[in-house]
Structures are given as structure tokens and as C-alpha cells.
Amino acid sequence: MKCAEVRELLGNYMDQELTEGMMQRIEKHLLRCAACAYEARSIEQAREMLRRGVETPMVSEPLGERILRHIAEHFPHVQATREPQEPISLPPLPLEGETPAEPLPK
Amino acid sequence: MENGREHEEARLIARFRTGDMQAVETLFWRYADAVLAYATRLLGNRADAEEVLSEVFLRAFEGCMGYRAEGTFKAWLFRIARNCCIDRLRQPRLLSVEDSGEPAQGDDTAEIELRVAVRHALKRLPEEYRTVLLLCDVEEFTAKETAEILGRSVPSVKGMLYRARTALRDALSEEWGDET
Secondary structure (H helix, E strand, O other): OOHHHHHHHHHHHHOOOOOHHHHHHHHHHHHHOHHHHHHHHHHHHHHHHHHHHOOOOOOOHHHHHHHHHHHHHHOHHHHOOOOOOOOOOOOOOOOOOOOOOOOOOO | OHHHHHHHHHHHHHHHHOOOHHHHHHHHHHHHHHHHHHHHHHHOOHHHHHHHHHHHHHHHHHHHHOOOOOOOHHHHHHHHHHHHHHHHHHOOOOOOOOOOOOOOOOOOHHHHHHHHHHHHHHHHOOHHHHHHHHHHHHOOOOHHHHHHHHOOOHHHHHHHHHHHHHHHHHHHHHHHHHHO
């Protein structure tokens, strides 16, 4: 195989999208040709670096909740099925000298 | 497997149409991290990506009310995400927002260096190269799915992917060279 043919198929080779026979022909070429071997190895290495090096931010719960509220507001038919948030009522703080109220049940 | 998920998501979309918020939440939390990560990598900063995230899901659910394109919900979301990111990249900015934040605490130096090099290398690539690399090599969409997302043919995606990988290799080697 000529270098130009190999370069043409290198992408498919790396994604293992060629027939077994063609994969072997390219492998043979890569063993003999340092320039093509470097091309294949360096691209594969860059791909690996990309996978390991990309940032993976996560959606925080407050951000997710904010967006979901926004969606619910945007679609009135959905908003109707969303349960309203009950306001939380806490027992009043005891005044000085008073016995503290019962702790909230868990 | 993939078909099972497609059917399940079609049912979730049907439930959303009837007003089931639980279905919205399931679809949102299933893909929110992936869409945020994709937008952050494409735009190069997290603040813009968070705004895009909200816009993507709004547009997606708007679309679910009527016509929905063929293919998986995920591929469809990424198609919307890509369009939203392109719109945002075209907007003139009063202030330039750089980078997507500080590295997390506890990361070792080599990891931070790699992340910085990758971020800078991606920024140097044309948008379409960045997109095809992120979709195929990071999100692991197939060439066919990527072609659907980008509205291109499969051979054109494969050709572009190879050029993008080569360009990334060159950009990374320059970034790496700059730092040593």
C-alpha cells in the first residue's frame, strides 16, 4: 500500500471500520513506514488526551431546579401538575427561661 | 438497548405533553450534565454554557409539543445545543469571558496542565472541528448520529473528523511545546 492510500483510510482504521483484511494491510504498512506510524500514533495520542483532558462540569442542584422552574412556568399545562411548595412553618423560638419546644420530627 | 431507551424516551415525551412534570425532570437530569459539559467545551466558559443549557431544554420541550425530528432524544438535544452555542458565539460581547473556571481542588498538577492544554488547543480550532471532535471522540456519537446532528453526510463527517483530529494533534503539540 502507498502512504497516500493509508492516510486516506487512517481515520477508518482508528475507528476500526475496515474489513479485517484491510486492517491487516494497514497494520503491515505501519510496521514498515515510520512516517505513517507516527501519524497514526500521534493522532491517537491526541484523541486520548482530549478524552482525559476535557472538563466535565456538573449541573448543580440549585441550577437544575431553577431551570426546571423556568420550564414549568413556560408550559402552563405542566405547571398545573407540579405540586406547590408548602411553606415550612417552624415553631417559635422559646423566650428566655421558657422550656424549648419539642424538636421537629425526623 | 438503544431502541429500548428510544421507546422509553418517546413515552416520557408523551407524558410531558399530557403535563407530567416528572417526565420533564427525568429527561432533564438524564442529559443536563452532558449538555452543560458540551456547551462549556464548545463555548470555552461556563457562565454562557449555563444560559445555553436552559435555552436548550426550553427549545427541546417546545419542539416536543409538536413535531419532533427522527433519531434519539440525546442526538436531538445536542443538535439544539450546537445551534444555541453557535448563536452565542456570533453575539458581540461587551466583556470577554475567559475560560471555564478554576481547576477543582485536589487535582494534581499533571491533570491541571493537561486540562489547560486541551482547553487552549480546542479554542484554537475552528468551531466545526471542535464540534465534531466533541461529538465523536468525547460524547461517542456514531458518525451517522453526528451527521444527523450536523445536517451533513456520513462521509463528510468522517473526512472532517480526520482533519479535526490532525488539527487537534498539531494544536496540542504546540500547546505542550509552549509550556515546556
